[in-house]
Amino acid sequence: QVTLKESGPALVKPTQTLTLTCTFSGFSLSTSGMRMSWIRQPPGKALQWLARIDWDDDKFYSRSLKTRLTISKDTSKNQVVLTMTNMDPVDTATYYCARIDFGSFSYWGQGTLVTVSS
């Protein structure tokens, strides 16, 4: 059974760095071909793809946010971590992690709401 769960602070201040952790089970990110992503959704708005990390540690980012994002993995802990620097109120959103299969996001976490406010 595949499960994913996001964790991190519910509230961050402007200019701070956000660190989110996705803890998953039911598969290994060290398996050849395995890929995972982070996606976010501002309240009442559309989904936005943020980043992807592959089993071989290749990393890819949204062009518009590339300078602020870092994705990493800890295979031994079954975790994927996303950091986003210089947080702004417009970054207030629910952040999801998801597993990628056949070019689609097949399994999703429940999401974690992050509010950016002073």
Add this chain to the structure above:
Amino acid sequence: QSALTQPASVSGSPGQSITISCTGTSSDVGSYDLVSWYQQHPGKAPKLMIYEGSKWPSGVSNRFSGSKSGNTASLTISGLQAEDEADYYCCSYAGSSTYVFGTGTKVTVL
């Protein structure tokens, strides 16, 4: 990397069929057979409904079907049911290992 364009809302009566369009460009929808569709109920995580343009994940009803013509993908829901009322998002691979989502469509069952 602009968002794919979807109609803001689509509605239909129970039992009817509706179609949601998803318009991209020759750099995303038009170039790859990697369009996926997601259903999202309020307060819930998105759920994969269609992948690779027209394939069903295990457990998804075949009342949902996907297709593509040129730079536009479509999701058709047949035999509309009350439980289909939700937001729907398309997503396309956009090259260079990046992805782009659609603007989202609210489906209302009248």
